[in-house]
Amino acid sequence: MGALGAAVAWSGPALAPLLPPLAAALRVPLRMPLDGAVALTFDDGPHPQGTPAVLEILRAHDAVATFFVVGEQVRRTGGLLDEVLAAGHAVAVHGDRHRTLLRLTPGAVRADLDRAEDVLGGRALALHRAPYGIYTLAALGDVRRRGWQPLLWSRWGHDWRARATPAGVAGEVTRRLSPGDVLLLHDADDYSARDSWRTTVAALPRVLERIAEAGLRPAPGQALSRCSAGSTAARTSGARPPSR
Numbered sequence: 001m002g003a004l005g006a007a008v009a010w011s012g013p014a015l016a017p018l019l020p021p022l023a024a025a026l027r028v029p030l031r032m033p034l035d036g037a038v039a040l041t042f043d044d045g046p047h048p049q050g051t052p053a054v055l056e057i058l059r060a061h062d063a064v065a066t067f068f069v070v071g072e073q074v075r076r077t078g079g080l081l082d083e084v085l086a087a088g089h090a091v092a093v094h095g096d097r098h099r100t101l102l103r104l105t106p107g108a109v110r111a112d113l114d115r116a117e118d119v120l121g122g123r124a125l126a127l128h129r130a131p132y133g134i135y136t137l138a139a140l141g142d143v144r145r146r147g148w149q150p151l152l153w154s155r156w157g158h159d160w161r162a163r164a165t166p167a168g169v170a171g172e173v174t175r176r177l178s179p180g181d182v183l184l185l186h187d188a189d190d191y192s193a194r195d196s197w198r199t200t201v202a203a204l205p206r207v208l209e210r211i212a213e214a215g216l217r218p219a220p221g222q223a224l225s226r227c228s229a230g231s232t233a234a235r236t237s238g239a240r241p242p243s244r
C-alpha cells in the first residue's frame, strides 16, 4: 500500500460516519427496492484466488452476487470475468484503477471510466460504485451522464482489515438485515490487507446462512439495475453524450 492508500486507510474511519448523510445529499442510494431480497456485492476483483473461492461457495449455496470489478484487475486475470458471468452472477463498474475520486481531476475521472468501459466491453450492468465509496459532484455527474446508477451499500463487514475475523465480518455485514439491504464484501486484497479475501471467503457461508435465516435471499444483479436504462454497451452504441 503506497502513500495514497495509507492516507485513505487513515481517513476511512473518519469518513465512514459521514457516508449516509453525504450519500443522501448526493442522492446516491445505499439500498435498493428489493422484494424479499438483499444485494450481495463483492468489490475490487477479479482476483486469481479470491474470486474462484467466492464463486465456489456461492455455487454450493445456489446464491447469486454482483461483482463491482476494477478494470486493471480484469486485464490481469484474463478470462476470470467471463467465468463470473458464466456462473450466473452480474458484474458492475468500480473503476479502471482503484483511486479515490477526490484526488482526480474531472478529466482523469472521465479517462478512468472510459477505460473501464472499454475493458468491460458491455458485459457490466449500468451500475457504478466509487472506490472507497467516495463520490465528487463532478464524478457523479459523469457517472450519471453515462446512464449508470451509482450504488453504495447499507451493510459492511470491514472485511478488508488485517484484524478482521470471519465471525466478526459475518456478524457485522448481516446485522438487522431487511429487504433492500446492500451488503459490501471484497473478493480481492489488492487494495486492502494482504490475504483479506481469505477472511471474506471464510465468512461467506455464515453470511449466506444469516441471509436465509432472515427470510431473505440474494437478489440477481439485474434486479439492482432495473431502475437504470442500458448498460456499459451504451458507449459503443453511441449513446454517450458528445459534450464530455
Ligand SMILES: [Zn+2]
Pocket (backbone or CB within 6 Å): 043, 044, 094, 098, 130, 131, 132, 191
Ligand atoms: Zn474498492
